[in-house]
Amino acid sequence: MTRGRLDRVxxxxxxxxxxxxxxDLPSDDQAEKRLLxxxxxxxxxxxxxxxxxxxxxLAMTPMIDVVFQLLVYFLxxxxxxxxxxxxxxxxxxxESATAENEPSAELASPPDADPFALDREPxxxxxxxxxxxxxxxxxxxxxxxxQPESFEALRRVLRDRLVDPQTGAGIYQSNHPVMLxxxxxxxWEHSVEAFNAAVRAxxxxxxxxxxx
Amino acid sequence: MSAAHPRRRRxxxxxxxxxxVVANLTPMIDISFLLIVFFVLVxxxxxxxxxxxxxxxxxxxxxxxxxxxxxxxxxxxxxxxxSSVIASIQTAGRDFAxxxxxxxxxxxxxxxxxxxxxxxxxxxxxxxxxQYRFVEPILRAVADGAARxxxxxxxxxxxVRE
Numbered sequence: 001m002t003r004g005r006l007d008r009v010x011x012x013x014x015x016x017x018x019x020x021x022x023x024d025l026p027s028d029d030q031a032e033k034r035l036l037x038x039x040x041x042x043x044x045x046x047x048x049x050x051x052x053x054x055x056x057x058l059a060m061t062p063m064i065d066v067v068f069q070l071l072v073y074f075l076x077x078x079x080x081x082x083x084x085x086x087x088x089x090x091x092x093x094x095e096s097a098t099a100e101n102e103p104s105a106e107l108a109s110p111p112d113a114d115p116f117a118l119d120r121e122p123x124x125x126x127x128x129x130x131x132x133x134x135x136x137x138x139x140x141x142x143x144x145x146x147q148p149e150s151f152e153a154l155r156r157v158l159r160d161r162l163v164d165p166q167t168g169a170g171i172y173q174s175n176h177p178v179m180l181x182x183x184x185x186x187x188w189e190h191s192v193e194a195f196n197a198a199v200r201a202x203x204x205x206x207x208x209x210x211x212x
Numbered sequence: 213m214s215a216a217h218p219r220r221r222r223x224x225x226x227x228x229x230x231x232x233v234v235a236n237l238t239p240m241i242d243i244s245f246l247l248i249v250f251f252v253l254v255x256x257x258x259x260x261x262x263x264x265x266x267x268x269x270x271x272x273x274x275x276x277x278x279x280x281x282x283x284x285x286x287x288x289x290x291x292x293x294x295s296s297v298i299a300s301i302q303t304a305g306r307d308f309a310x311x312x313x314x315x316x317x318x319x320x321x322x323x324x325x326x327x328x329x330x331x332x333x334x335x336x337x338x339x340x341x342x343q344y345r346f347v348e349p350i351l352r353a354v355a356d357g358a359a360r361x362x363x364x365x366x367x368x369x370x371x372v373r374e
Contacts, residue, residue, distance in 0.1 A: 052230070057234065058235075058237060060235065060237070063237070063241075067241070067244045067245075067248075070248060071244070071247065071248050071251065074248055074251065074252045075251055075252075083372055083373050084267065084278065084337075084370050084371070084372055085273065085275035085276060085277055085278065085370075085371055085372075085373050086275055086276060086277075086278060086335060086368035086369060086370055086371070087273075087274075087275050087276075087368065087369040087371065088276065088333075088366070088367075088368060089366075089367045089368070089369055090364060090365070090366050090367070091351055091354060091355045091358070091364075091365040091366075091367055092355065093355070093358070093359065093364050093365065094355050094356060094359045129343075132296070132341060151270075151271070152271070182344040183344065184343060184344060184345035185296075185343050185344070185345065186343065186344040187296065187340060187341050187342065187343060187344070188268060188338045188339065188340055188341070188342045188343070188344060188347050189268040189269075189340035189341065191344050191347070192268040192270055192340075192369060192371060193268065193270050193271070195369065196270040196271075196272075196273050196274055196275070196371075199274040200272065200273075200274040208344075208348065208351065210348060210352060211344070211345060211348045211349075
């Protein structure tokens with residue numbers, strides 16, 4: 001627009017009085033004045049100073065905040081372990097490290113033993129590996145219980161004997177000891193599978209038998 | 213006026229004046245996200261002691277995820293050619309022989325840990341093919357170490373959920 005006015009001002013100066021129609025455009029005079037004013041050194045400096053100011057800028061601070069929040073969030077929350085989980089097992093507490101060959105104090109019946117206490121003989125489960133593969137194992141429950149063919153069957157047998165808190169049916173309380181007796185050559189995988197079956201059945205006192 | 217023309221013509225390209233310095237955000241965001249991905253992939257928390265082992269993978273395990281309590285990892289590393297036989301016991305950068313002397317040493321080491329942290333839980337990681345006769349003495353050594361410190365031995369048996 002300014003350029004147009006400039007051209008018109010220039011043409012009126014060169015075309016002569018015939019084309020003197022500048023009266024119809026009263027702004028031309030002002031435009032010329034403005035143009036001259038605009039190119040005065042002081043105005044030009046001020047104008048350049050104004051135009052050199054940034055008009056629009058992205059606010060980087062919140063973006064960096066968010067990026068760092070993300071960084072810290074992933075650092076703290078991610079877990080790169082190979083999805084390891086754990087079975088909690090409290091080992092039997094031994095009185096002293098050198099007491100292995102001495103008679104255990106726990107075996108002697110305490111003097112104030114309740115004569116009507118229920119038998120706390122543990123459920124003994126023998127676990128034997130017959131091969132290296134996952135399906136090569138044999139289970140045996142000592143006592144008059146159905147013999148399980150698999151770890152799933154062992155879980156069902158144990159769960160069916162658990163006292164149901166609603167109906168009261170069942171033989172064993174959930175804290176009844178379940179003793180797993182892997183043979184020396186049983187793989188750790190089968191030992192843990194048996195442990196898992198007993199824990200899944202609802203027993204809270206599952207222990208491994210010590211080898212002789 | 214003639215001096216003003218060239219300046220105005222140049223400014224027709226940059227209507228608001230000469231080019232201004234602005235920060236280019238794209239590479240910064242690129243680098244930031246690369247950093248995020250890098251840390252997501254490589255960082256390890258508390259699993260520095262995790263020796264690569266083929267842990268047992270029970271079907272439908274009733275296990276619990278790891279908690280943040282004080283813990284030490286004991287890895288029972290099998291022999292390379294026969295994974296049913298133990299090769300070494302590794303814990304917190306230390307190596308113990310799987311014989312009687314090594315287990316005694318382990319027991320003493322654990323006793324000192326139990327004294328400083330009575331609520332310590334030991335994560336026992338054993339290869340799935342390892343025979344029970346090699347695992348049981350370690351559990352006994354743990355119990356012995358806790359007995360020396362007069363505390364209850366608490367153990368986490370590590371498995372992998374498939």
